[in-house]
Amino acid sequence: MRLLVKYEGLIILLAATVILRLPSLFEPYWYGDEQIYLAISQGVRKGLVLYRDITDYPNKPPLIYLLAAAAGSVFWFKFMLLMWNAMHVVVVNLLLKKLWGEKKWLVWGGSGAFILLTSLPMLEGNIANGEMFMSMPVTLAMLLLWKAQYSAAGLMLALGFLFKIPVAADIAAAGLIFWVCRHSFKGIISFGLGLAVPIAVVVGIWYGMGVAPIDLVKNMLGSSGYVTNYPLAPRLILVTGLSLGVYLMRKKLGQELVWAGLWLMWALLGATLSGRPYPHYFIQIVVPVIVTVGAMLTGKEKRLKVIVGGIGLALVAVTLVTLKVKPYPVMAYYANFGKWVAGQRVFSDYVASFDRRMPRNYELAYYLKTHTGPGERIYIWGNQPDVYVMAERLPVGKLVTSFHVEDLQAYAATMEWLNHDPPAYVVMMADEPRGFEELKYWVDQYYVETDTIGEAKVYKKL
Incomplete structure (x- = not known):
């Protein structure tokens, strides 16, 4: 009982997290990124080598795919996300207590703000994306850095980086914080080893599976091509200049605001690498924003702190407006779930509310699963990786969507894969805007149309 009383506040925070995330456990197989992770990881579960035998584009480092492989289904993937986010709540609470333990309103208010910003669907916190997984070890790394546990801090940043590349920006921030606030040569060596060793181990493991280090690095840095859509140099110059300004004012600002x-x-900078307006990218800045607000409101020189911190927050606001970032609706999300639970909405309508194609995809996946054996492969020309997952069947070739084929200009490679290992069934989506005439001609020669399910035409091998 004493334990419950001691941790009463934290228990309330965790209970709120679970309640807000409960509807996410019952979402259908609708969100593209999640389904790509699950489709690729299905191949990993069946013995394919990630990056060599089945791959993504742009690629992410391996941990998101390995986590999806451990999950195996959207429910367990979302459940893992719930548990991961609950751990993140604890880490954020510990961080805020370390910084401002005597100011309970700041500790608990900041923790509550974190839960709302990452658990509600406004920033896609309900989706098992890389940002949701990478941000927890980054927050823990910053806490460990503050506590001068340098090796462990480096290890956590490596863990975050192995989920998604934008953590490189957090690593740069940690390096500057170390230089400005912690002048310890021994510490920087420990930090560097903690950062480098896990990444080197991953490179070594994939090398042992036949993926050359240079190819692994190219795969892991696949998303770097997105940077060309939004010039990096001006942003890098701006952030470097602002960092210099913070450094010059470090004594007046205090360690907390310099760090934040x-x-x-x-x-x-990491959240805007691609210049795309997807809300989940901005999960990366949630904790830094909360810590910056806290640092503005505490200690001496409050006027200067409010000005400097305000510049940082204004930069966030200008970025969100410039990129036209639109948060996802919240009330409609919970109302939809409530109607389904209350029996006021049938399952087909419930899943269609996420994506109108869902009822068709569920039906198509069931058809393919019941008309093929577990070892047979299928091929879908379209962007329905969820069908592979629900049907529990692998695609022919390395790619799981038509936009991967287009982005990589892998049309010839795809035909080579299909000729080498013809699938039991081919599905041509009538609503797929990307053309592939050679595939249509090949299907007409070697397959016969057996069914039409919505916009999906199903062909069986002769």
Whole structure:
């Protein structure tokens, strides 16, 4: 009983997290990124080598795929996310207590704000994306860095990086924080080893599976091509200049705001690498924003702190407006779930509310699963990786969507894969805008149309 009383506040926070995330456990197989992770990881579960035998584009580092492989289904993937986010709540609470333990309103208010921003669907916190997984070890790394546990901090940043590349910006922030606030040569060596060893181990493991280190690095840095859509140099110059300003004012600003300000600016750079307006990218800046607000409101020189912290927050606001980032609706999400639970909405209508194609995809997956054996492969020309997952069947070739084929200009490679290992069934989506005339001609020669399910034409091998 004493334990319950001692941790009463944290228990309430965790209970709120679970309640807000409960509807996410019952979402259908609808979100593209999740289904790509699950489709690729299905191949990993069946013995394929990630990056060599089945791959993504742009690729992410391996941990998101390995986590999806451990999950195996959207329910367990979402459940893992719930548990991961609950751990993140604990880490954020510990961080805020370490910084401002005597100011309970700041500790608990900041923790509550974190739960709302990452558990509600406004920033796609309900989706098992890389940002949701990478941000927890980054927060833990910053806490460990503050506590001068350098090796462990480096290890956590490596863990975050092995989920998604934008953590490189957080690593840069940590390096600057170390330089500005912690002048310890022995510490920087420990930090560097903690950062480098896990990444080197991953490179070694994949090398042992036949993926050359240079190819692995190219795969892991696949998303770097997105940067060309939004010039990096001007942003890098701006962030570097602001970092210099923070450094010059470090004595007046205090260690907390120097630390928070550097983290916020570099995390914002990481969140905007692609210049795309997807809300989940901005999960990366949630904790730095909360810590920056806290640092503005505490200690001496409050006027200067409010000005400097305000510049950082204004930069966030300008970025969100410039990129036209639109949060996802919240009330409609929970109302939809409530109607389904209350029996006011049938399952087909419930899944269609996420994506109108869902009822068709469920039906198509059931058809393919019942008309093929577990070892047979299928091929879908379209962007329905969820069908592979629900049907529990692998695609022919390395790619799981038509836009991967187009982005990589892998049309010839795809035909080579199909000729080498013809699938039991081919599905041509009539609503797929990308053309592939050679595939249509090949299907007409070697397959016969057996069914039409919505916009999906199903062909069986002769």
